[in-house]
Amino acid sequence: MKAEIVAVGTELLLGQIVNTNAQFISRECAAIGVDIYFQTVVGDNEQRLLASLKLAASRADVVICTGGLGPTQDDLTKDVLAAYVGRQLILHEPSMNAITQMFQSRGIHMVESNRRQALMLEGSDPLHNETGLAVGVAFTFEGTHFILLPGPPKEMKPMFTKYAIPWLRTMMKDEVPLYSKMLKFAGIGESNLEHQLIDLIHAQSDPTIAPYAKEGEVTIRLTTRAHSAEEGESKLFATEQEIRNRLGQHIYADQDVPIETVVVKMLEERKLSLAVAESCTGGLLSDLITSIPGSSNSFLGGIICYSNALKHKLLGVPMEILEGEGAPGAVSSETAVILAESLLTSTGSDFGISVTGVAGPGTSEGKPVGLVYIGFAQKNAETEVITLQLSGNRESIKHRSAKSALYHLWKQLKES
Incomplete structure (x- = not known):
């Protein structure tokens, strides 16, 4: 019909x-x-x-x-x-x-x-x-x-x-309902994901495979016609397993939820806490996390340390790191590390995430638009820094930075 x-x-x-x-x-x-x-x-x-x-x-x-x-x-x-x-x-x-x-x-x-x-x-x-x-x-x-x-x-x-x-x-007469399943991906772009599945997409008949993207996330919708959820799952099984075999490291959910939902749930289940320090994202990462009900059980809070003065005063980044001839600068892996590690000390959290970068539209400290450093500090573990070179406008860079931070935290939690 x-x-x-x-x-x-x-x-x-x-x-x-x-x-x-x-x-x-x-x-x-x-x-x-x-x-x-x-x-x-x-x-x-x-x-x-x-x-x-x-x-x-x-x-x-x-x-x-x-x-x-x-x-x-x-x-x-x-x-x-x-x-x-x-x-x-x-x-x-x-x-x-x-x-x-x-x-x-x-x-x-x-x-x-x-x-x-x-x-x-x-x-x-x-x-x-x-x-x-x-x-x-x-x-x-x-x-x-x-x-x-x-x-x-x-x-x-x-x-x-x-x-x-x-x-x-x-x-209605003999209409058979559509049964769909969502696979949610992070840490991979839509074009790259499609490239790795292009043979399946070209050969599709039943089920169908449809990729589409939001900022920082990609979704695959698998669809078939089935009289029941059990029949639908059975018809989708082989295609879903092949996608998981190829891209399982990027699949964070099999339902249409944002990655912050999954991260908050994992933190709560593991009884772990998180604090964040944000510069270029301006509080967006904290906003994504706190948009999820129950986030207060694991999210201790965030510091928007937009200026160098607050990076120094609140989280102890030395001014010789932030400013001066030959200094790494606010947008640097050195700053990202200190911000993230200082969170563990000042808040007592299990995880500390920092985000510092150039959202644009102009360069900063002579560094290009889209350069972002994300620091990951964890109790009893070595601090990591993820370096991103993102494209897009100011809003896009902020959003993709926040989503990237959540993706890397999800990977850490999945392995813990």
Whole structure:
């Protein structure tokens, strides 16, 4: 069964909000065997919306619309679709009662336009809105199934999973769901990873292999069709094992999680602590770590020692290392070592990580943009320094530096 998502809202076209609804709907549809072939975004314009709906109906078995169900005059989705299929809009009394009661309970006068949220197409099935006011709609016209959902994600998601999907299942025949597995990689770029798997990618049929990248991380998505998770795992097994044989040293997870999630969990399981000293990353490494719930069990804290004065005052880097004729400088392996080792002394942590480098856009100390030193100090072990020469803009260099630090910590933890 082929489907198309039509997201309605001029705010989407203007970039004022991000269309996260399409991502959610695509993922949920894949899980039940419905293939999303197209995603369309159209503004609050009657003629363009009508054209988009006609095009979608001509090439899809299912058209899923989000947005345009509210009370204002630019909420056009139901009106345009009603005109397209030649049906009247009628009042859904349970929704109208819920809207009336909500306004009464809050002591607010209800304006007439709010009745629009209780309208549905004649002959359609209502989709209950548990967290908002606008009723959803599902119906079939000339062989195409239409599903109308509200735009706010907090309303759309429960409506889709609890009501739209069960309705859609009644319209399905022999669709086999997609089963996907994510392999997450760090410490390797997308092009290098693809190069090492290119023969598998060229020969793929079932399962399929799809690489894609974020800053500092690469994901491989393995996909097949299967009636159960057990069948899916069995069909993916041989391909996954071959990928692991080639690139296992870079695989940190078999689910779609960032590397900081895995690192925090490993630290907690091993009852180990971590502290960081950041210069060029400006607190980004600490932010990634503390974004994970439970990080307080192992992360002691971080020092943003951006200036040479603070590197010297807080973590004891000698000024003759930082400045002066022939000095290694703030961006150096010597500084990275002292910063990392000083963390162990000052915080009592099991691991100390330092990051110092040139994020750009200009050079620093005569050193090139993208040169980064990461220091790794560990109790009862020799301190290591990782040297990176990164490309990209300032934000990219900062992010990739932080992710690289996490990758090397993950390797240390995996071996411990």
